[in-house]
Structure formats: structure tokens, C-alpha cells
Amino acid sequence: MSARRVTLRLAQAWVELIADDPAAVSALAVARARLSAGRTLATLRRLRLFELRGALPQGQPLADLLHRSTQFYNPHKERCHVRTRAREASMWSDDAWVVLVKDRDGCRRAAAERWWRHETGDAVEVHEAVAWVLSFEPAGTREVAEELVVLRDRRHGLLCNPHAQAWALSGTDVPLAWITAERGDARSIVPGRTS
Amino acid sequence: MSLAQVAVIQFPGVNCEAESVRALKRVGLEAVVFRWTRRASELRDFQAYLLPGGFSYQDRVRAGALAAKDPLLDVLAGEADKGKPVLGICNGAQVLVEAGLVPGGESIGLALATNRMPDREGYYSRWIHVRIESSPCVFTRGIAPGTVLPLPMAHGEGRFTAESSSVVSLAAAGQVPLRYARPEGEAASGFPDNPNGAAADAAAVCNRRGNVLALMPHPERAQDLGALARTVPGAWGERRDRALAAGEPDQPGPGLELFSALRRHLEER
């Protein structure tokens, strides 16, 4: 063998609609109009987050693989940011809160994993969840953000129904392993800055 | 006596208004489509409510999540507290669960999660069987427990689930008035009898008082006996075949039983 192929063990793909995301637009409007914690919500973004674990190629080959199959995203209407290092420039403003919402019963994407194996011969784990980016004007506390996330009643919470979904809240220094940080309850993962 | 008026609440994206109105009218109730742009307070003039199926607000965030925050739901919750009947079918059920009207109580107590099915994901549609359980629910009033009804289901997020094992407790408390079952009434044996993996085979959950019901299958699509799926066996299948042989397209189908129960309830009040 000549050059040793450098492989990664973990990567995130952040996928966002190029146009305004209708779910984010509607959720923002509803939160501002109907939820007390939502009055100071200034912007809301919605992204799909993939985490891939296994022997992954580095750099452009990884981006190209994600680009090739609609298993991950549709380049016509979505853009994809690939993140492979924990320390890298933040994708959002410093005082934003990033919320991860995932299905309690697992977010493995078996078809995507099979596709990957077909294409590369490598076994990877693919997990998918939704991330919401909340920014408040003026800046909001962790408590306010949490109140918007967890559905409690018609006046409190919207983004996560805890009966079916798990959630995690982070500052802008989102962990590189987030969906798959722990195989248990995602709520225990609360890194990031203090509020 | 004038006919009781039922409001069929139309959020944008709802798409089962017409057949829901027809089902209500067929059992002798008056039904009006109540559009989301009307004043919420006008809802108080009705004696009962139906939230029909469809995709309110395009299922954004989660199915039912945005309609659940609409001011109409505050009025509806108030009327439900007075004991007026509220039926949510499919997307309507998702709205009632997300709004906390079902199972009721201080906070949201349930979710309708994405279907869990072997070898497939997403939206799924087929005819299934439900068994009537002993319950204070007004929409099964007068239907003998153990009765089996064939109904069509069609959804992607229909799995009743809760953080703890509370769906099982709800069933024990009589708040699961319809459960997925075998055609002859035995307990469902997994998929596809139970088409979405719902806990306790729950096809519907009601509040404690029994006047608010979140129902995933579509009774309004099973109102013509002759239109029953050809694969429905047993007693209902024989009734279907007799209706067809008699050339009677309007014989009432199994779905109308739930609407008739509503009419009985409204008459007795």
C-alpha cells in the first residue's frame, strides 16, 4: 500500500433549506403570538442534522458522498455544511441557542447506512435529528429557551413533545457528537456556556 | 326538535371536511364547516365539534402542533370542559393530543409518534379492525364492548405513546375505547393488525369524562357498507356482500356507528 488513507470516525452534516423553511417561519409566528416565552424570540432556523460514525473519507470525498444520494439531502433546495472537527467557526451568532430534537425510539437511518455500504463498502452508522437555532432579542436565558422547547400545554413549549421525542440544548459550541453523545437520554447533554 | 349542530373545524390543510359532514348528516345531525378565519367565539354556538383529517398547517413542526396553539382550541377546550363532545379524526386526533385535550389533565400527556412498522417507514394506508372497549366515551355509547368495526387508516404519525407506561394505564381506566384487533376480535398480533406500533394497540384515546376522543382510523370513510374493502372478512364482509347483491349503495357502513353514538348522546342530553 502506498499512501495511508486517512479516515475519520465521526462527522456531522447540517442540512438547511435554501429558501425560508416553512416550518421555522410558522413556528416563529406561533411562538411569538401565542407563547409567553416566545415574545422575545427574534429568529428561528430549522436544520436537519446527520451524524455519521465509522470509517469515513475526509474532506471533499465525504461531501461528495453526502451530495450524491437523496438519502441525505437535495442539493437543489438544501445546502449542507459538513463538520468534522469540534473546534471550528460557529455557524450562528454567539448568543443563539441550539436545540436538538430527536425521536425517542431511535433515529438510525438504516436505508442511508445500506446505501453508504453499497457505495463505499464501509459500514457506517447514520443518525438523523432536527436542530432548531433560536435567537432572542434581547438575548434569552437558558430557561426561556427551555420553556419554548418542551411542550407542556397550549401556552408552553412547541419544539419537542417529550412523550415521543428527546431534546438537548446547547450554546453555539455544539458538541461534535451530539445525537450520538450518549445512548441514553439526550437531556443529560447540556454543554455550552452558562447563561 | 331541531337538529343538533356540529361544527366541522377546518384548519388550512385539512382535507376530509366533505365526507365528515356527510357522515354527520347521515345520522341526522346538522353539520357546518367552520373555517379557521372565523371568530373563535362563534364556536360556542355549536353542540358538538369534529376536527377532521388532513394535514393542518402541513404537519409543520409535528402533526397537529401548530393548530393546537390556535385560539380556536382555547374556545374548544372551554366547551369540552362543559361536556360538549369533541371528535378528532386522524389529524384532528393529533391536534387534540398536542393541545392536551386528550387524555386531559394539567399538561400534555401523550404523543402521536411516527409509525413503527417492520421494513417500512412513513405514511401507511390500509383497512384495519378495531374492537370497542368498555369506556365512558360518548362516541362508543351504546355499542357493545367487543364489537369489531373494520375501518381504513392512513397516516404517518399515529402511534399513541407516552413517556411512562401511561397508555396502558389509560386503557385500564377506560380511556382507550377502540383498540386494534384481529378481524374476529382477538387481540392484535403485531403489524399489520396494529398498523403503527401504538402502545396497548390503542386506535383512539379519550379524556376521563369521555366526551373528547382522539381517533386515528377514519370512520367517515367507512360510511357506505358496499365500499368496505373487498378483503374485509367475517360478518361485516357478509353484510357488505348482501348490500351489494341487493344493489343498495347507501346501506350504512361500520364507520357510521360512531356518529350514531354521538347522535344518541346529543339526543339524551
Place this chain on the structure above:
Amino acid sequence: MSVAAETLAYRAEDARDPVAVSRRLAEQGVTLEPDEVTLLLELLGRPPRWAEAVLFGILWSEHCSYKSTRHLLRRLPTQAPQVLIGPGEDAGVVALPAPCEDLALVLAHESHNHPSQVLPVEGAATGVGGIVRDVGCMGAEVVGVLDGLRFGHPVEDGVRARDIVRGVVQGIADYGNALGVPNLGGDVYFDRGFGEHCLVNVMSVGVVPRSGVLRSRVPEGPGPWVFVLIGKPTDESGFGGAAFASAELSGDQRGAVQLPDPFLKRVLHVANAELFERLRARGLPAGFKDLGAGGVACATSELAAAGGCGAEIALDQVPRVTRPVPPEVLLCAETQERYCWVLPESFAAEACELYNREFALGDIVPGAGARVIGRAIAPAVYRVTWHGEPLVDCPVEAITTGRKIERLAHRRPPAPPLRVRKAAPDVRGALLAVIGGWNGCSREYLFRHYDSEVQGRTWLRPGEGDASVIRLDRTRSLGIALALGGNPYWCASDPELGARHAVAEAARNVACAGGRPWALTDCLNFGHPESPEVMGDLTATLEGLAVAAEALGGLAAAGHPLPFVSGNVSLYNQTGARAIPASPIVLCAGVLRDLTVAVGLGLQRAGDFLVLVGEPRGEMTGSAYAREVLGEHGFGPPTLDLAREARLHELAVLAAEGRWVRAAHDVSDGGLGLALAEMLLGAAPDAPLGAQVDLGVLETEPTAALFSERSAIVFEVAPERAPALFQAARARSLLAWPIGTVWSQPELKALQPDGVTLRWSRDELAAAAERPLRALWNEEDA
């Protein structure tokens, strides 16, 4: 009139070299052929502005102008007493018998092939979105959609082909389910010939009061008439889509695909229905048209031209997105979910109020709404201005000037029939191979993605019968049966005979369900029109469609053809020298006066007789058996006697109307063997029903008996009704064989002439039938 030079697409002196102008325009996204460069100059009497070049480029594209095929399409029969509006409008309209004589049936059929290959989910969804607009703009309620799908081979064409299958099905489901229109089935084939070019044909069905049909034109009368644009705010999406659909796929063309929104469409359709009611209640005339290829420009100019008047459009009034979009793009963009009304000026404000306030379109999609964008004028000129500046100014007759291109056509000899010399020894395994093959397997996994029940009209669902049946009006007994035909192998090997079979099969399916074949629609999916072989195939196909339609119309109106009332041509399904197989896809709509007689395909009762009626078994040519088991590809279809075929349809309809039969299934792909297996699998899952047949009755060897695909129907008939069926067959000189009975074991049993009995259990048939599509969706080895 003087026009500033920078607003011109080309100058008069440039046009002396039209080839160079054509090439330069193409680089800028405008498609005008060299002779069209000259023609446009002549029609306008001056050089065209950019917006005019864009507009005519789209109007004269193959997609809009049918310039290569319009004159050939005249071969198809379109006249019959039941036809109210034939081809030419967005959709065809046919009259119905009692008890629905006050209603009319609306049918439309289109392709969305190229976009679905590029972006399967959005492409297919937009296809459904477009076809329901075609029906909606006739003033109709949309009551069903169907789809004819042709995909590449799931294994040999790789993961891309599988991604397309999954994406297209998801797109159809996402759109139709959310819109609240039941999916009434269709058909699907997999073949390498479609690996580079999948076919997504979409059909839509509607119902309209016969007196309430809206036309796509400015109504007669003094007006004054105004144009009201409704729906999604116009953006740049899909710009150039019409030109795009008329050229070979190359490079990354994802930008030309539109983004569909079934949520907005649902609200729009509910609001439209309300406006239809108000117009009818007040007796107000109106014109209505959907916006498709060419956007605002094509819709408004065609509304004016069809009404014999002119129009002035103020493009700056068009509801649009907030970001800046060039006016040429706004004029012709294919933004989805838009319609254009022509209304009396006195009514326009109320109409806008309905959309903007009562249905609050702007709350659904920011910027969506209704707005007056122009008016009809008496002089036959079409003018578009942008803040007062002219963008388009041309005589209406320039717009209606048809383009016609005579293409060379070379008809190739049809492929010879296959003469089977060796029969495979393993007959039992052969049926499992056919039912476990990509084209013989169960479609259930696929259609369970679709909502087939919404609206509460569905009577016979996909998988339950040879045709789907809906109750057209929920309070009356009339049923509409719908089914497709178009075997791609037969059309590829012998386009004319294959096309005859396509019509015959669609109509036979409808007749099996008890429907009287009433009207047809079609889409002709072909390669490059520049290829003489492609045009030869197309000409042969039209001949075949026409001959069959002329023979099979008698059950609607004696002595009349079965009319084609709507259709579409999709060309350029070709990469390099490799065109797709000639692919007509035909929809037949049938009428059941009493839908309680509708016949399904599943076995019903043990003890019933199974009777085969139709052509003798024998020919194996073109069969799935030949392809899947013998590996013999490319041979011609079986023979077809259209006069006997018509009598077979009549028998099926009489058998249903007389309630003689309990089930009926046509013998086509996979032959009698697959037909019987499907009847067995179509029975109630828990019912212990099977079939036992004696192949010796058919007086041929077992493989021919089980797998010949000559036209025939298997009936399940109660013993006491069997004499009526045999007598009716004899009266029509049709051959009928009592091949066996329904029995109370979930097993298919076939006695061979040599005394050996073949057995297949229900479970093994089901397992084989279900495996392929489940494997495809789950990326497992099939």
C-alpha cells in the same frame, strides 16, 4: 415604434444569420430554432424584445406547440356522442348517463418525465400538482389521480434507479395525500430502457356540473373583463422549464424544477370551489386557466386569444416574492400553485376578497393572494407592461400561429413473434419466478404509501380489481372505473400492435370491473423527434391506438369509437442514440350506472366455477415467461383480434351488470398462472380460499396454458350462474373453458395433462410476490 437596443433579443441585421442568433439565444436560456428567429421577426414586423423572445421560445417549444406531432395526432378518434370537450383544452370533458346526466366527467393526462429523472420527489409531486390544476381549471372538483410509471431496472441500473423509484413514489404520495385527492392506482414497469429516462405519467379525474364547465378563454359579451391572478407569489422557479422539457437532459438542470406546495393548493382548491359556487349561483360567466409552462405570459395570452380579443397585462401587479426578479422571468416563470381568472370587473373585488381575507392565502404562504393584473381589450393585440414600460406588444394572431415541423418518419418492421422450441422443465418454479420478478410482483408495498380513501368516494381500490372504481357523486349510484394499459415490451417490439394492446388492455380492465369503456386519454412517451426511427414508431403507435379505439367504443355508444379526449406528447426521452422504448400509456375511464355491481379480482367463495373466456392459449411471444424464465427478449406481442376483443368486453360488462360473476381478472402480463395467483392473493387474507384448475382443458402444454398472454379473462362464477355466462360467450362466438373451481384451501393447484399436479401455497406465492418491492425500498438483495 422604436425600442431601445439593450432591450432587444437580437437585431434585424443579426437575423441574417439565424443559426448564430439561435445559438447565442440558447446560451442565454432562450430556445428559438433558426427558422423561428426569422419567423418572429416577420410576425412582429420588428426585432423582438427579450421578453418576447422568451415568450415565443416557450410558446413554440415542443412541449407547448406540439410542432412535431400535432398534425399526426389528428389520426386519433376524438368524436363520440358523449364527448363534450375533446383534446385542445387543459382537460377533456365527457357527458354521463343517468343517474348523473347533470354531471360531467373531466379527464387529463400529462407526463412529468424529465423533471422526475432529475429530482424525483419534486418532479413527481409537481406532476401531480400540474395535472390536478388542469382538471381544476375546468371548474371541476378533482376526485382522483392515477400514475403510469416506468423505471430503470432496480438492480442492473443501480442505486440511482432505486432512488428514483422511492423518490417518485414519495413525491406522488406527499402531494396527493396532502392535497386530499385519492390515488386510484395506475401501473409500473421496470426495465433497463428507462434507466436514463424514467416515465412519470400522471392522470387526474374530476367532476363538474354539466352546466358549470369553465373554459380557458375570455367569455363572450361586453365585460369589461379583468384578469385576476391567484395563488403562490411568482418567483424565478422553474424558469425555462418548458424549453427544458423539450431538450435532451444534460448537465445539472436541477434549477429548472419547480417547488410544489400541496398545502397551499389544498386551500386554493377549497377557495376555488367556493368561487365556482358563487359564480354559478349568480349566473356570472368567467374564464379560468391554470398556469403551467410559460407562466403568466402563456396563460393570459392564450385566454385572450381563445376569446378572440386582446389583453393588457400590468406585470408589476403580479403578486411576487420580495427579492428582485427580472420582469422577463416573472412573465414566464413556472411558479407552481397559480391560476388565472377572467372575471367581470364588477365581481373582481369580491373574488379577491374571498382569496385574500376569507381564505387568508397570505397567511398560508407569505405573498400569496389574488390580484387584478390586467384587462381584456377589443383590439387583437397582446400587451404586457412593467411599470408602464412595454415588455411585449404583439398581435394575438402571432401567439396563435401554430408551428409545424414535418419530421422524417421511418417505420421499422415489427419484431417477429417468438417460437418457443424448448419449454422449461420446472413449471412450478416458473410461476414463482414470474410472480417474484420485477414486473410480475405485488405492487402493494408501493400503493400503501398512497391515500386511496380520502373524500370517501372510493369503492374498489388499487389491488382490489382490474380497475379502481369511485362513487362519483356521493349520493348517487353511478361509478367511474379507471385503468391503464401500455406494455412497454410489446410497444418496443411492435409499436402498432403494442399500441392496440395498450388500448385493449385499459378497456378490458375497465370492463372486468363492470365499467363500460367511456373515454380514453393518452401520453405518447418517445425519444428525439429528429430521429426518423422514433417518428416511425410514433406514427405506428398512433395508428395502433386509433385502430383499437375505433373498434372498442360500442359499449358507450354503438357504432362510435372510444374517444381520446385528452392527452400529451413527451419527446426527447433519449440520451445519445438510445431512446426509451416507444411508450404510449393509455388511461380508460368507464361508467357503471350502478356501482354495486363492481367486480373485484379476489376469489370470493369456495365451490364457485372458474371460467376462462377469450383467445386460445398457445402463443408465448412477448410473455413475461419468455423474458423471465427463457431469457428471450425482443419478440413481438401476441396477436389481437379487435372485433373479438370488443365482444369480450361486452361479455364482461354484461356479466357484471347481470351479477353473474363474483370476480374477474384479465389475463395479461404473466398469463393465466399469474392471473390465478393474483386472484388467490386478492381474497381476504384470512379466508381459506384457493383455486384448483385442470390445465388439460386448455388443450395445450402446461407452460403455454399458464403463461401465454393472449387476451382473455378469468371469471369466478357461481355454479347456478355459469350457464348464463357460457351462453352469452357462445352467443358472441367467444371461446369459454371451465378450467376449475374455487376451493377451501389456501393453495393454487394445477393438474397437468400428464397427470402430475402442481401446487403452490398461498404463503409461498405471497412471499415471492412481496419480496421485490420490499427489498427495493429497504436496499436489501431481492
